Amino acid sequence: xxxxxxxxxxxxxxxxxxxxxxxxxxxxxxxxxxxxxxxxxxxxxxxxxxxxxxxxxxxxxxxxxxxxxxxxxxxxxxxxxxxxxxxxxxxxxxxxxxxxxxxxxxxxxxxxxxxxxxxxxxxxxxxxxxxxxxxxxxxxxxxxxxxxxxxxxx
Numbered sequence: 001x002x003x004x005x006x007x008x009x010x011x012x013x014x015x016x017x018x019x020x021x022x023x024x025x026x027x028x029x030x031x032x033x034x035x036x037x038x039x040x041x042x043x044x045x046x047x048x049x050x051x052x053x054x055x056x057x058x059x060x061x062x063x064x065x066x067x068x069x070x071x072x073x074x075x076x077x078x079x080x081x082x083x084x085x086x087x088x089x090x091x092x093x094x095x096x097x098x099x100x101x102x103x104x105x106x107x108x109x110x111x112x113x114x115x116x117x118x119x120x121x122x123x124x125x126x127x128x129x130x131x132x133x134x135x136x137x138x139x140x141x142x143x144x145x146x147x148x149x150x151x152x153x154x
Contacts, residue, residue: 059086064151066140069100075108075141078151084134088153094125100149101141102128108141 062083066076078090092100099121101108106116113119122128130138132154140149 059154061152061154064090064153067151068146068148069140069142070145072143072145072147073110073141075101075103075139077137078102078140078149079134079138079153081137082133082135084130084132084138084153086154087132088130088134088138088151089127090122090130090138090140090149090151091127092122092124092149096124096147096149098143098147099123100147102138103141104130104134104138105136106139108139110141110143 064078065080065083066078069076079088090100090102101110101119102122103116103119105118108119109115111119111121120128140151
């Protein structure tokens with residue numbers, strides 16, 4: 001009997017490893033001696049598509065410092081330095097009269113990309129997503145006074 005190690009892609013593109021013995025020559029049936037594995041997790045009837053948890057993020061949603069641009073043209077700090085641990089998003093409501101200007105590095109004006117080149121324009125109904133951790137303050141501006149927005153860091 002010869003032992004064969006087989007590597008193949010299953011139907012969903014995951015690499016599986018199977019150790020088998022073949023009896024009766026090369027045309028004989030394969031006898032499995034170990035369960036197939038995907039990324040080190042054993043495939044079985046109870047676990048047909050095993051997944052491995054890479055990491056568990058400690059998500060702790062936090063509100064922003066501000067929910068609106070009080071005076072048009074004067075940026076507000078949505079998130080203070082170090083407030084974005086795992087990521088954040090800022091949404092301009094679809095009912096808004098105009099865009100908001102978000103800058104994760106500098107003071108945003110009321111045009112994009114702004115003097116620093118880092119300001120993003122977010123039209124009504126759109127969102128700005130920030131990866132974490134983010135070490136700088138994130139600011140929001142708008143042309144109109146009282147311009148509300150929604151935001152959360154996590």
